[in-house]
Structure formats: C-alpha cells, structure tokens
Amino acid sequence: MMGRSxxxxxxxxxxxxxxxxxxxxxxxxxxxxxxxxxxxxxxxxLIEKREKPKFTYHALKGEERHVVCRKAxxxxxxxxxxxxxxxxxxxxKDQVPEDFRGKHGxxxxxxxxxxxxxxxxxxxYCVSLQDIGRHDFTDDAGVLVVNRMYQLFVDMSPxxxxxxxxxxxxxxxxxxxxxxxxTLDV
Ligand SMILES: [Zn+2]
Numbered sequence: 001m002m003g004r005s006x007x008x009x010x011x012x013x014x015x016x017x018x019x020x021x022x023x024x025x026x027x028x029x030x031x032x033x034x035x036x037x038x039x040x041x042x043x044x045x046l047i048e049k050r051e052k053p054k055f056t057y058h059a060l061k062g063e064e065r066h067v068v069c070r071k072a073x074x075x076x077x078x079x080x081x082x083x084x085x086x087x088x089x090x091x092x093k094d095q096v097p098e099d100f101r102g103k104h105g106x107x108x109x110x111x112x113x114x115x116x117x118x119x120x121x122x123x124x125y126c127v128s129l130q131d132i133g134r135h136d137f138t139d140d141a142g143v144l145v146v147n148r149m150y151q152l153f154v155d156m157s158p159x160x161x162x163x164x165x166x167x168x169x170x171x172x173x174x175x176x177x178x179x180x181x182x183t184l185d186v
Contacts, residue, residue, distance in 0.1 A: 015072035023061050027076050030060070034162075040097035041165035043077060044087050045154060048147065051140075055088050063158040065151070096167040115163055119172050122153050127177065146170050 019027070031039055046058040046065070057073035058065040068076065074084055090097060126149040129135035137148045150169045154161045 011069055011072045011075070013069055013072075015068040016075060018066065018068075019059065019061065019076065024076060026062070027059055028078055031077075037097065038162060038165070039079075040083075040087065041167055042161065043079060043084070044091065044097050045147075045150065045161070045166045046073070047084075047087060047091055048151070049091050049145075055091065060158075063155070065155065096170060111163070111168075115160070116172070118157070118160065119153070119164060119169060120176065122156075123149065123173055123177055126152065146173050149173070 048056045059076045
C-alpha cells in the first residue's frame with residue numbers, strides 16, 4: 001500500500017513526508033562506504049529504549065534527531081524489519097552490536113588521544129550536569145542511561161559519530177567511570 005508520501009513505507013503519520021527528498025538522500029549518503037558494523041552502530045544509536053512505546057526511532061535531519069515511527073525508520077535508512085528487530089533485541093538486553101572489525105583483521109588505526117580526551121571530557125560534563133541537577137540522564141529508577149549521554153555527545157558533535165560509535169563510548173565509560181556509577185547499559 002502506498003502511503004500519503006508515495007512511499008511504500010506503511011507509515012500513516014507523515015513521518016517520511018517531514019523529510020524532503022534532499023534530506024532523505026542525505027540520510028542514505030551517510031551509509032556510503034560504511035561497513036555493516038558501522039551501519040549497525042549508527043542505526044543502533046538512533047534507537048532509544050523506552051517504556052511505552054518500547055522503543056523510539058530517530059532519523060537525522062542534518063544534525064537534528066527527529067522521532068519517526070518504526071516503519072519510517074526502516075524506509076528512511078533502507079534497512080530491513082529483520083535488521084531493526086535484531087538491534088532492538090540487543091538494546092532490550094542492553095547489549096551493543098558486535099564489533100567485527102577486530103575479528104577480520106581490518107582494524108582501524110588506534111583512536112587518536114584527542115578523541116579519547118573528547119569522550120572523557122564529555123562524560124565528566126554529563127556526570128557534572130547530573131550531579132548539579134541540570135540534566136537527567138537516568139531512568140525512572142535513577143539508574144544512569146549511558147545511551148542518553150551518548151545521544152547528547154553526538155548531538156553536540158555529530159561529526160564524531162563515526163569515530164565514536166555508541167559501543168566505543170559505552171566501553172570507554174565502563175572502563176573509566178564504571179566503578180562509580182551504576183548504569184543501565186552494563
Ligand atoms: Zn510514520
């Protein structure tokens with residue numbers, strides 16, 4: 001069935017119509033020359049675990065994240081129901097997409113120290129904001145949700161998204177801050 005937008009997405013909420021053709025192309029262009037792993041990590045960072053509905057999905061308009069329905073998410077990213085199902089299952093279990101790079105010997109050059117420094121300072125910034133009550137990165141149970149910090153990180157520095165996947169950010173956080181904070185994403 002064709003939606004109002006003319007795309008076979010099954011979306012009734014005009015999620016896709018909110019994106020111009022140019023913006024839709026820009027979304028797909030992000031995937032050019034990216035590995036499956038990088039694409040997985042990117043998509044994963046755009047899904048958020050919630051209560052009701054269980055997940056929220058986002059698509060980027062330039063640097064802004066916009067909530068879209070699951071059908072629109074699949075259509076806009078030219079991905080599949082199966083791939084998104086797998087990612088939400090991982091998110092449900094607070095796991096991250098596996099990083100295959102090491103296994104196949106295509107290891108990237110080591111992350112530059114300034115990237116680590118940026119992550120580190122952002123994490124300090126987030127926990128400070130949390131401590132002084134300027135921002136809440138915790139869920140209803142008061143448990144820190146690292147993914148929310150990561151969302152802010154990529155919101156503030158979208159160009160970092162491919163250098164620092166959610167997986168990298170989470171691993172770094174657990175290694176350097178994990179002893180002090182109980183996190184949802186353990
Ligand atoms: Zn929709």
